[in-house]
Amino acid sequence: MPRFAHIFEAAADTLNAYYQAVAEVNIDSLMGLWIDEEFVSCICADGSHLHGLDAIRSGLTIQLEAQPVSIEPLDIRVYDSLGTVVYAIAEAHRPADPAAVPSMVFTTYVMVHERGEWKIAHIHASAMPNETASQFAAKMRHGQGALH
Template sequence: MPRFARLFEAAADTLNAYYQAVADNSIDTVMSLWLDEEFATCVCADGTHLHGLENIRAGLGKQFEAQAVTIEPLDIRVYDSLGTVVYAVAEAHQPAASTGVPRMIYTTYVMVHERGEWRIAHIHASVMPAETAGQFAAKLRHGQGPLH
């Protein structure tokens, strides 16, 4: 299966490119990573549902205008098949101008292989409850890993 190993690593490259584009506050780069289909969807951590590339661009653009954010993935679970990769990620979202406590977010990324490249088809983010975030942080501090 070495032939497929690089195929799935390329999906991770797309996820990393997304994180970098968000940190750079570059809506054009973020949008270049999406599947070129109108069924693409995004559920933001604030509960906003965005359907279609035009709505995703407008919604994410508003978020980018409001505040630049750095996303740090803390725990990543990967589920893959030949044409789809799903990432379930616990993330810390830190506003660029802030030194305070980051928001803890659960995010699921669904990527599909299209024309030789991995593209984002769906993102679903939700705020981690405060109690869960505290438990998560405590486990990381004690070196147990987030899900032990």
């Protein structure tokens, strides 16, 4: 049973590796985190839909090279089952320019356990509406957390 208790921790390692690869604009590392299936999909915060590994690679390359960001998770909710972990995360997408205002984004990551590894099967990101982002930021400033 202790082995099972650690299985979901490895999914968090995959998520952290994703954040690191995005910050470094390391497309090869980023793509190594996806499950090797053509059903994978990514809906980006700008509304673009990327389906299949080739489309995800080219779409993320264009986006990250045009505007590099680092992603700061602000509120994380985790839903797990035996072979799937879903992360629902409120994130701040911080541009490389420190003077720029971060974008507030809700992102859902769906990860599946395959051949002993956690891999990304789907990402769905949506920009927070301005009013929601303002309320979220105010609560975070006052130490209330995102959902209090």
